[in-house]
Amino acid sequence: MSVRSLPPDELVDAARSGNRRAIGRLLTLVERGGAVADAITDLTHPLIGGAHVVGITGAPGAGKSTLTGQLTRILPEMGLTPAVLAVDPSSPLSGGAILGDRVRMDGVAGEEVFIRSVATRGHAGGLALSVPGAVRVFDAVGFDPVIIETVGVGQVEVDVVGAADTAVVVVNPGWGDAVQANKAGLLEVADVFVINKADRPGANDTRRDLELMLDLSHMSGQEDESGYRPPIIMTTATDGSGVSNVWDAVQAHRAHLDATGKLAERRAARLRYEVANRVDAALGARITAALDGYDLDPDRSPAAHAENVVGLITLS
Amino acid sequence: MPEEHKIRVVLAKLGLDGHDRGIKVVARILRDAGIEVIYLGLRQTTESIVSAAEQEDADAIGLSMHNAGHLVLAPAMMAALDDADLDIPLIIGGIVPDVDVPVLQAAGVAAILGPGAPADEVVAAVRNAVAAAAT
Ligand SMILES: Nc1nc2c(ncn2[C@@H]2O[C@H](COP(=O)(O)OP(=O)(O)OP(=O)(O)O)[C@@H](O)[C@H]2O)c(=O)[nH]1
């Protein structure tokens, strides 16, 4: 029998003994959602906690995949076993996608690195369910770290990275890039900043912009009470320079989380985010079902209708 | 509404020729048909394709070749899939002379698409190959 058709418990066992086909299959099943995905979540949840979950986000083309590819090259030399979840948008028209992140990781990532490409699959919030499931599979199977790459343009893409243990925000030199990142809500989630393409002019200006914005958030009291300030690392991902400094900064952030007890806090927040999204999805389905069977009398007030429908849902 | 399972196809160029126009067109055709394309790009090896297909749990593999190497490369890819115990259908796109078609079919290639294959033919070839492999 093909590994692909094993039941969830046997798939998890096969995956944990290193069968890459089984890992690939688990990721597919978790992404599809439903009862089988829930069964896998139940099976893998007790096995997690070993992986440092690192999110990497930034504007399209900032060099996230190239940087991730370089990280996956140096991490195995330190005895680590990285897995990558590379998220790209689905076409809103067809629901299909071209997932191209592997191109930039190619020839960089070694055979021992596991890379999985994921599409956002249209429906808002879909990622918020599928990414935690995939991260849990990687963690349960024994990968460490688990790196999530998302394009930092959508709210969910940013939230998913913000929910990681350590969030890395990649910007580029050039007027306004830091300001754009700020507007996209990226600055608030950043634990580590990377100015990639430092081989291009303007890297120092971008650093100054970022420092300024960090100073401002410090003055407004937004900064972590423990005094942690996100470091700014310069990289040229294409030739690998500065990449080991990025990992050092991620490690330093992890040490800070460990020393302050914030790791548990982060993970509790992540669990809450995941549960909230699951409840949201479940209720969404019930709302649709209730509305489908509900007679919307146009002469009645929407407020009254809403109250009725809420009643139907809470009773069902 | 039970969503049908998304088809995931690994698309790559095996060997050394550097033309990627054809494969990029195919990637867009498949995307526009609702298929998820995992694009590996140029200069892949049978090992890198097997490895990506495992990690991505691909439903099919599409290889583009334009350097007349198909008589060597396609069977080599089939052998690599066999060695890895991967029963994933292989679709070849490119210039394959008529006389070579039966040879590739005998080697186990699921479908062969010429360079000018229209979009619906490309999509149908992928869907049929995936459906046939699932039975
Ligand atoms: N000059 C220069 N180019 C770079 C650097 N890093 C990446 N690039 C190039 O920038 C382009 C985009 O790189 P990717 O790694 O694909 O960027 P990305 O952020 O993953 O892109 P998306 O996933 O599409 O959002 C590629 O052509 C890279 O070769 C760098 O440090 N310097």
Ligand SMILES: [Mg+2]
């Ligand atoms: Mg990328």
